[in-house]
Amino acid sequence: MATKHEQILQYINELPVGEKISVRQIAKALNVSEGTAYRAIKDAEIKGYVSTIERVGTIRIEQKKKENIEKLTFSEVVNIIDGQVLGGKSGLHKTLTKFVIGAMELEAMSKYTDPGSLLIVGNRTDAHELALRSGAAVLITGGFDTKDYVKKIADEKALPIISTSYDTFTVATMINRAVYDQLIKKEIILVEDILTPIEKTVYLNTTDMVQDWYRKKRETGHSRFPVVDRNLKVAGIITSKDVMETDTHLSIEKVMTKNPITVSEKTSVTSVAHMMVWEGIEILPVTDDFNRLRGIVSRQDVLKELQMTQRQPQVGETIDNIVTTQLDASSAKTEDPDDYQFEVTPQMTNPLGTISYGVFTTLVHETTNRFLRSRKKGEMIIESLTVYFIKPVQLESMIRIVPKILDSGRKFAKIDVEVFNQGSLVGKALLMCQLIER
Secondary structure, three states, rough: OOOHHHHHHHHHHHHOOOEEEEEEHHHHHHOOOOOHHHHHHHHHHHHHEEEEEOOEEEOOOOOHHHOOOOEEHHHHHHHHOEEEEEHHHHOOOOOOOOOEEOOOOOHHHOOOOOOOEEEOOOOOOHHHHHHOOOOOOEEEEOOOOOHHHHHHHHHOOOOOEOOOOOOOHHHHHHHHHHHHHHHHHHHHOHHHHOOOOOOHHHEEOOOOOOOHHHHHHHHHHOEEEEHHHHOOOOEEOHHHHHHOOOOOOEEEEHHHHEEEOEEOOOOOOOHHHHHHHHOOOOEEEEEEOOOOEEEEEHHHHHHHHHHHHHHOOOOOOOHHHHHHHHHHHHHHHOOOOOEEEEEEHHHOOOOOEEEEEHHHHHHHHHHHHHHHHHHHOOOEEEEEEEEOOOOOOOOOEEEEEEEEEEEOOOEEEEEEEEEEEEOOOEEEEEEEEEEEEE
16 A cells, blocks of 8 residues: 555646645645655655745656756756746746847847747836747846736746846856766766566565576576565576476565665666676666566666767767767877877866866776777776876866776776876876676
């Protein structure tokens, strides 16, 4: 039976998009305490079911699919620019497709304002009205207000009209940055992107017998299965090691490994890879917040995705992406595949104009990973990393990174990395790595 917390989340999830909710309303509707209602609403906000806006309240919003994550809702815009909603509150859940800077004549402005857009403009009442009648929302900069009849139009058309104290340039920069951050998030691969969903997951129940394990093994060719109770909550995991030399009529519950490691759908694939290497795990059950089975993720799935990620173009670039792009370009120009070269750009420096410690560490990690892959050693997880700076590396310097294997085995490698600038040694690093078997 679902808990009160689960019931509240389900109730919120079934509300129509744009519906306003409150702690008191939820508590009364579901006959729960206000504390329970408050905690559930906060959880719903984390999950993306609702959005809370100061001076407006909490509203039900549409959950964004990953491919549309670069789009923002008007409620998110309000929070980003610390705005005040003057009218059209019922449209805050809507998604904006583009924003338009209103630094033009009214006639020209009409060509750019269309449904789904956001017009960023100062205290020009005629522009506010034009945008709303064209199906666009309005963001008024400089802390200005607008006429009451304009607010009435906003309410009628359910299009937000928002005011902020920031100037137009600052607002555009803030929204642009928010979209850019969303694009970077879009590129981070999560368990939910690669898991085998519960509909296709083969699992056993705690009431099954060992003979059922043998049957599932014959049917699927696999030997590792999650075990769930009658509420689909993960109770354990069972492998061939657990059933070895046991009576086939024994209950699964008596031989399974209890309290297995599980992950959520929002766990990054990199974290899962680390768990699998350190714990020697082949599959991981994926669960929701209430430990109910949502699917499984296998080591094969993780390896495949890690290899695919290396070949994917990045839309929103992080420092790591910029480093990777430079190394790709340098590798294409050199005959030696292990000759890694890199130019120190302004984004890579600290306030003193020399390469930052974080970028240096990223360079060492990326070149070592490439070096091991070129030796067909597979993917790596760093166990320990020691970095030595011998000389500062200046802005716009070219550096050469040379990794060498000191010792290696089937599951580990010890790597020495030397970094040169104009023929002089400027840094060293020593890495101990765990290797992910294929």
